[in-house]
Amino acid sequence: MAQNKPNAFMAFVADWRACNRFGRGLSTSEAVAKCGPIWEGMSDRERGQYKSKAKDSNVLERESKTERLNCPGVHSKMQVEKNEAIDAELQMKRNIKRIVLKATNSMKLEEREFLFVSFNYFTKALNGDVYQPAELSACRFSLKGGISSNYSTMINPGHIIFGQTSDAQDHSRTTHKLPLPPNAMGEKNLGNLYSDTLKWLSASNDEEDEQYDHPVIVYTTPELMPVVKSCFRYLACEGDTDKHAEKIMVYDICYLFLTLKKTVLDLVGVPSDHMNIHVTNSFFRRDFFEFSSGIACDYHEEVDRTKYCTKSMVLRWGYMISHYICGDLAIPLQPRKHVPIEVKHSYTVTPGDSSLALDGTWTDSGYSGY
Template identity: 25%
Template sequence: MPKKPPRNAFYYFMINFKEEERKKGINYANLAEVADAAGPAWRNAPPSVRSKFEAIAKQEKQKRNIPDTKFTSHGISLAEIEQQEKELRDAEEAERQDIKNFVKLKSFNDSIKYEDIYLMDVNFYCKTSTEYVIGESSILRFNLQDGIKDIYHELINPPHIPIGYASDIKIGSQEYGLEMPDDTQSRSNFMQILANCVDYLKQQDPNVKSLPPIFTMPDKVAPVQDFILQMCNRAAEDDSIFRIYKLDTLFFTLINAIKTCTNEGFPKESLALAQLKKDSFKYTPGIGCEHHEIADKSIECTTSRTKRWAYTILDSCCPVIGIDLQPGKHMPADYDIESIHTYKEQKKVRAGPSVAKTSATTSYESSLSTNQVFNTAGVSSLETPAKEKRTHRPLRLPKTDYSQSIRPAPELTEENFPKLSAGRGRGLAGSFDKMRIKK
């Protein structure tokens, strides 16, 4: 017989509520009616009343040896899972608030255009059960006024190869254009790389106590955090000095803080992420490291990827704040900015008339009136020629008589079919002889 489920605090509150109402002359037919009547009273009950019945429910569970903590099928406490989810929500809210405070403080005195922003990206061979096997990392520094300033790039030979992951590492090296870990070469010194990262982040103000935040794409937050944790563990450094934030949150907050018109910026944070994922500069040549350029894997290079993130933000934010884009700083060096501006101006002039504005002369009509273009028949291209009526022409004439071209079948007689000679295995005669049937 299955055990009855443990009673909660509301059950004992209902029993007490039912007894109190009985004393007043009010009787209920069943517990369902009691629950409907006691529900509002339980929701409005003060904490002292709730704690009284919660203590009763806890005592009853202890009498029946029922544990207070519930576990999943994997043996993980539900309370622990709820605590982890709460900490994650609190961390995301603290991150969002920190970014807002940073942007608002710098936007107040118009110093946001000179504030350096750091982007970080990593490539990893594979992910084990405990960590990421990192093969490449890049940290980029830029601001709105000067564009991309410099970048710190490292190709990493992992300190150790996890057992059983050789195939995954080979696949990762092919996917991201990395060299296979080499035992004959010296392993990368994570302590030195960590020191270089700290110095790079402090170059704007070496005397600052806290490091500036590092921004990356949402799907790269976990590997970047794990890479920093690995370096800090080997150097016995506290990893809490690093702040790894999502780049789309910064992009959304930044452009909405500097916008001057309502049609600028992003109404939702998801649109900022979509703009970054669009990756308009993805196939720009010559912006990756030398290793990936030789291997023809520039789009997978961390240097190229961080530059493309920066170009996307600069391309959207600089026109809003009134900064002229400079090739080689705010965009790739081979971009012809004058041709782009000319194309945009021509696109504006050639815009077609809007609906229900046929009486007004539009820019499209005025541009064509100044440049009268005529076709070979001498008719202006503004006049739409009448279309010819389409007729159906069959592949053959429907009344064609093919009976005359059909050749009649020849007449056949018995002479055309010679008799079969009786032989071994051929004809009925041979069959009868073989079966020894008397005629």
């Protein structure tokens, strides 16, 4: 029989027994009977801290792994986790190369769609890698079609992780400026939100993915990978859909960019030896579409926080990849799809020279200073 998940009421019972000398002498069933009427008389605000504790316990339980011992019998969990992280990164890179190679061999590289995802969060739990989601955005992107569609929503988890209100206020004030729960904007039913998001993302899977039940692969920046992974787990856990928690794989968009660029350069006969992950990472850090108007949600446009809007982020990633790769394939840049609406490009495609942009010498695109 599957073990029951911790819930808010049982978190209250445990706290009551720990703080009440009389309660420590009761069995669990007796304590539950004693606490029932007390719980019924509590307000939603009073119950909030116990809901938060139960939530954190559920998410952390899913993340926990059995500790192993080294030869002297000492826990080597850190080394095990380090090795697992290295293996996961290598597997991710192999998968990205396989995806791009498959599209290239089938002559569909220009049409191959990729999913970009970003999350904003309210706060991070102190005792685990748990981020509480505040905003989600995703978009579909291909080299030929640019950004074909996007999905964006704000999220209201109902309450802040217990004891984290001050940290959440500081984080919001210095980044996305979203109001905190319980006054947060957006979707409150996180289970439905996760199901709707998974459905939207899964629409990009091809027939082979559907046939073999392959996970959905999404891309984000290296800095946001732990945030995106944790926020998806949070939504899946809240919606009681743990069995689908592994349906979404989060990959490095910078490594995708590198793989695409090197592949395209090879296709057009341009040397690609100078390209490496440090080069592609630097372009994403520059983020020269950061101040483009008209690509953020209405709220972040109004409060002047477009840089931190997740919708703006995923669109900017598509624009950056388009800017650095489409010229090599003589793909015309379309406003809203490959570039922001107000940007006008005037470059001429010359296969032998267009890739010089990656060395910082391509200056006929309407931008300067990079």
